[in-house]
Amino acid sequence: MSRIEAAFEPGRAAFIPFVMAGDPDLATTGRVVEALASAGADVIELGLPFSDPIADGPTNQRAAARALAGGATPAGVLDLVRSLRDGGLATPIVLFSYLNPLLALGDYAQRLARARVDGLLCVDLPPEEAHEHERALASCGVDRIYLTAPSTAPERLQTLAGTGSGFVYHVSRYGVTGERDALPEGLERHVAAVRKAVGRPVAVGFGIAGPEQAAEVARFADGVVVGSAIVRRIERSGTEAPEAVAAFAGALAQAVHGAREPQA
Numbered sequence: 590m591s592r593i594e595a596a597f598e599p600g601r602a603a604f605i606p607f608v609m610a611g612d613p614d615l616a617t618t619g620r621v622v623e624a625l626a627s628a629g630a631d632v633i634e635l636g637l638p639f640s641d642p643i644a645d646g647p648t649n650q651r652a653a654a655r656a657l658a659g660g661a662t663p664a665g666v667l668d669l670v671r672s673l674r675d676g677g678l679a680t681p682i683v684l685f686s687y688l689n690p691l692l693a694l695g696d697y698a699q700r701l702a703r704a705r706v707d708g709l710l711c712v713d714l715p716p717e718e719a720h721e722h723e724r725a726l727a728s729c730g731v732d733r734i735y736l737t738a739p740s741t742a743p744e745r746l747q748t749l750a751g752t753g754s755g756f757v758y759h760v761s762r763y764g765v766t767g768e769r770d771a772l773p774e775g776l777e778r779h780v781a782a783v784r785k786a787v788g789r790p791v792a793v794g795f796g797i798a799g800p801e802q803a804a805e806v807a808r809f810a811d812g813v814v815v816g817s818a819i820v821r822r823i824e825r826s827g828t829e830a831p832e833a834v835a836a837f838a839g840a841l842a843q844a845v846h847g848a849r850e851p852q853a
Contacts, residue, residue: 592681593708593732593755596631597790602807603631604845605792606838607685607816609652610635611661613827615669620831621823622673626680628835629842634710634814635670637663637686644712648817651824663690663697667704674705683708683734683755698725708732708755716752723752734758737783737791739775746786756790756812759783761797777809784811800844807848815841 596603606625610618618635625633638656642649670682684706691697691711701709709731714722716735726733732755737746739760749757761776776793784791792812797803803813819834826833 591707591730591732591755592679593632593683593734594790596681597756597811601849602810602845603790603792603812604629604803604838604842605632605634605683605794605812605814606630606819606841607634607636607794607814608823608834609638609649609656609820610666610669611638611656611659612652612820612823613655613830614659615661615665617823617828617830619669619673621834622680622682623676623678624831624835625838626678628838629846630680630838632681632683632707632812634683634685634816635666637666637684637690639687639690641689642687646817648821648824652820655824663694664700667694667700667706670704670706681707683710683732685710685712687712688714698722698729698731701726701731702729706731708734710734710736710758712736716748719752727754732756736760737779737787739779741783743782743786746783750787753787753789756792757783757787758814759791759793759810760795761793761806776806780810800840803841804844804848807845813841813845 608621622633638653638661642653688711694700723733733753734755735749735753736758759780780791790811792814793806793810794814797815798818806813822833822837823830
């Protein structure tokens with residue numbers, strides 16, 4: 590069992606925060622990651638900044654632009670992860686990336702493994718084109734995480750049942766990342782269908798804005814991903830982001846972890 594698989598405990602959902610590496614700089618990102626781990630994150634998604642993030646909404650796009658302007662590179666992000674591991678960080682880390690930054694690394698599977706990255710989510714590489722990619726990651730012990738969406742057909746889910754590892758990231762709605770006022774209709778039904786077909790934990794992301802929505806999703810999903818709401822707080826706080834993020838992340842973790850507890 591990988592560390593990612595172990596993070597999904599029976600009877601409760603996992604809290605999975607996302608931050609963009611290098612926003613506003615890599616040193617601050619390191620402190621934010623440590624704050625998220627201390628606040629109760631079960632898995633941390635770390636975005637590799639990219640100039641054309643087509644799956645991301647305005648908040649995460651601005652974060653990627655700030656990170657790139659500040660000099661963040663894929664190699665620098667892996668150095669950060671390695672430093673965090675050397676400092677004792679045990680929380681599983683998933684890199685959220687597009688294919689181009691990975692190719693810039695060269696032998697990226699081995700480099701991810703050497704940095705002690707636990708999993709990889711490559712947004713623009715579908716499973717039909719990812720056979721070599723998946724073999725390389727598997728040989729290095731790095732989980733390959735795939736995405737599903739409301740439009741994913743049953744036959745596509747069957748394909749995913751035979752490929753990938755760790756968990757499935759279910760995109761809750763059509764469109765890009767970003768906070769929303771309400772959850773989409775049919776989300777619980779979609780999550781149940783994905784879980785039944787693929788046979789792995791299902792984490793839900795895109796659009797979750799705060800603890801109340803996170804708790805609602807945690808009642809039926811195996812994991813809850815919160816990104817833009819955290820990234821927005823980093824945008825406002827700059828190098829003071831770890832302090833700004835800690836309390837919000839703690840509230841999210843409490844909401845997610847307590848969502849299935851019996852109500853008094």
